[in-house]
Amino acid sequence: MSQGRSGAEQRLVTPGMAIGPLSGMRVGSGAVTHNGEIIATKLGWVREFNGTISVDPISSPYLPRSGDLVIGTVAEVRNNLWFMDINGSFQGLLPMSLAPWKVEFGQARQHMNVGDSALARVQEVDECHNVVLTMKGIGLRRLSQGAVIEVPVNHLDRIRGDNNNNLDRMKDVSDCRIIVGENGRVWVDGSDDGIAWAREALRIAKEHGHKDNFKSIMEQHEKKLTKKGDA
Amino acid sequence: MGGYGDVQLLRDDGLRLDGRKLDESRPVTIEAGILPAADGSAMVTHGLNVAVAAVYGPMEAHPRKIQRQDRAVIDVRYNMAPFSTSDRIRPGFNRRSREISKVTAEALESVVLVERFPRSKIRVEIEILAAEAGTRCAGITAASVALADAGIPMRDMIVGVASGKIEDTVVLDLDKAEDNYGQADLPAGILPNTGEIAFLQMDGDLSPEEFDLAMEYNFKAAKEIHEIMVDALKARYDGGDS
Numbered sequence: 270m271s272q273g274r275s276g277a278e279q280r281l282v283t284p285g286m287a288i289g290p291l292s293g294m295r296v297g298s299g300a301v302t303h304n305g306e307i308i309a310t311k312l313g314w315v316r317e318f319n320g321t322i323s324v325d326p327i328s329s330p331y332l333p334r335s336g337d338l339v340i341g342t343v344a345e346v347r348n349n350l351w352f353m354d355i356n357g358s359f360q361g362l363l364p365m366s367l368a369p370w371k372v373e374f375g376q377a378r379q380h381m382n383v384g385d386s387a388l389a390r391v392q393e394v395d396e397c398h399n400v401v402l403t404m405k406g407i408g409l410r411r412l413s414q415g416a417v418i419e420v421p422v423n424h425l426d427r428i429r430g431d432n433n434n435n436l437d438r439m440k441d442v443s444d445c446r447i448i449v450g451e452n453g454r455v456w457v458d459g460s461d462d463g464i465a466w467a468r469e470a471l472r473i474a475k476e477h478g479h480k481d482n483f484k485s486i487m488e489q490h491e492k493k494l495t496k497k498g499d500a
Numbered sequence: 501m502g503g504y505g506d507v508q509l510l511r512d513d514g515l516r517l518d519g520r521k522l523d524e525s526r527p528v529t530i531e532a533g534i535l536p537a538a539d540g541s542a543m544v545t546h547g548l549n550v551a552v553a554a555v556y557g558p559m560e561a562h563p564r565k566i567q568r569q570d571r572a573v574i575d576v577r578y579n580m581a582p583f584s585t586s587d588r589i590r591p592g593f594n595r596r597s598r599e600i601s602k603v604t605a606e607a608l609e610s611v612v613l614v615e616r617f618p619r620s621k622i623r624v625e626i627e628i629l630a631a632e633a634g635t636r637c638a639g640i641t642a643a644s645v646a647l648a649d650a651g652i653p654m655r656d657m658i659v660g661v662a663s664g665k666i667e668d669t670v671v672l673d674l675d676k677a678e679d680n681y682g683q684a685d686l687p688a689g690i691l692p693n694t695g696e697i698a699f700l701q702m703d704g705d706l707s708p709e710e711f712d713l714a715m716e717y718n719f720k721a722a723k724e725i726h727e728i729m730v731d732a733l734k735a736r737y738d739g740g741d742s
Contacts, residue, residue, distance in 0.1 A: 281733075281734055281737060283648055283657065283729070283730050283733050283734075284611075284647075284648050284653070284654035284655070284656060284657050285611075285654065285655060285656030285657050285691065285692070285693040285694070286693065286730075287693065299653070301613075301655070303655075303694075308655070308656075308693070310613060310653040310654055310655065311648075311651055311652075311653050311654075312648045312649065312651065312733055312737070313651075326651045327651065327737050328539070328540065328649065328650060328651040329651040330539070330557075330558060330650075330651060358557070358558045358559050358560060358617060358620045359560050359619070359620075360560070396618070397569060397618050397619055398617070398618055398619060398620070423651075
């Protein structure tokens with residue numbers, strides 16, 4: 270299951286709640302140890318995997334990590350760099366040396382202006398949460414068409430499904446190009462109907478992706494597009 | 501704390517004017533996630549008090565002079581709506597709301613893992629829609645649930661509770677008449693799992709024995725309200741509709 274809710278042992282914990290004794294277990298994200306006990310620090314589902322106990326948070330802000338593929342929006346342009354809104358606490362900094370174009374000093378605005386969206390990768394995050402982005406890499410580019418749809422960061426697994434099943438199915442049915450950014454932004458490009466269908470499919474995946482009847486809900490939604498196309 | 505002394509606050513049968521026992525709290529209801537635009541939110545009704553809290557962030561702290569290089573700052577704004585009491589409250593910050601914002605922020609800073617978010621700010625807005633004594637406690641409870649709803653990591657949640665003294669008797673959870681004409685008020689912010697105290701204020705005088713009894717009542721109420729807080733968070737998410 271995409272959200273680690275695969276069995277009856279899944280339980281919801283609130284901050285401060287004792288998960289259990291430490292007894293040789295490792296403590297993962299969303300939990301701390303206190304007096305030999307594992308204490309949850311976030312509201313979420315307890316997950317035990319490979320001797321590590323962690324809490325899968327129910328809602329969580331995006332915390333950038335090096336290597337993340339993100340969809341950013343230019344918030345500010347300087348002579349030699351762009352500040353990108355990446356849906357996190359801090360803006361990401363994209364220097365012109367890491368842009369995919371040859372940029373002259375003072376010409377940054379001609380390549381990307383405020384409000385433009387781009388596919389980028391997190392190059393580096395330091396201990397003070399300064400984020401450096403790069404657009405050098407395969408597929409990293411300015412997104413000049415399509416739609417960017419925001420989804421909660423902790424629901425990305427549901428949207429992708431096991432082995433990207435849900436996502437691949439959405440791409441097939443809507444006949445759209447879909448890229449999921451780790452920062453909770455999804456880029457969808459295709460026909461207007463396809464984008465509208467994908468937008469609704471993302472909402473369904475977000476709300477029902479972890480349920481047993483998800484497949485049937487999605488199949489019903491798929492029929493809607495087929496019907497519309499037939500007519 | 502008027503302490504007029506000639507106002508009868510306890511009935512002849514030993515109960516309080518509203519029929520509660522000495523160690524009985526007013527009814528509490530909590531709902532999490534009531535504001536779709538906020539990162540986390542909650543509404544608490546405690547007796548006739550209605551408190552709504554919204555949490556935004558963590559976000560970059562502005563102006564930069566308030567940034568801390570090693571931790572987040574918690575920016576709390578407590579406000580009573582003009583229509584929250586029968587006498588209209590003049591809108592805007594005043595001495596009282598400034599004090600409550602400060603003590604609430606300090607209490608929350610002791611439980612939120614602020615060191616995880618250097619240079620950031622977590623904005624907590626507490627709005628009191630209806631007031632009937634004990635708004636700071638309802639506010640801090642609402643803020644705590646809203647922080648959990650926003651996914652902010654915390655060591656524990658804080659429960660705001662209060663006890664006090666009326667007619668030389670220690671009682672739990674003062675209502676408006678008891679607050680106005682009683683002899684003492686002891687609001688506290690309690691961490692229900694660890695039993696620690698995140699904030700404590702006292703208005704009026706209590707003997708050491710009375711203080712101990714008041715705190716005993718506070719801990720008992722904190723446990724009860726904590727269960728309601730947990731239920732509210734679970735009700736929002738346990739159905740799987742998150």
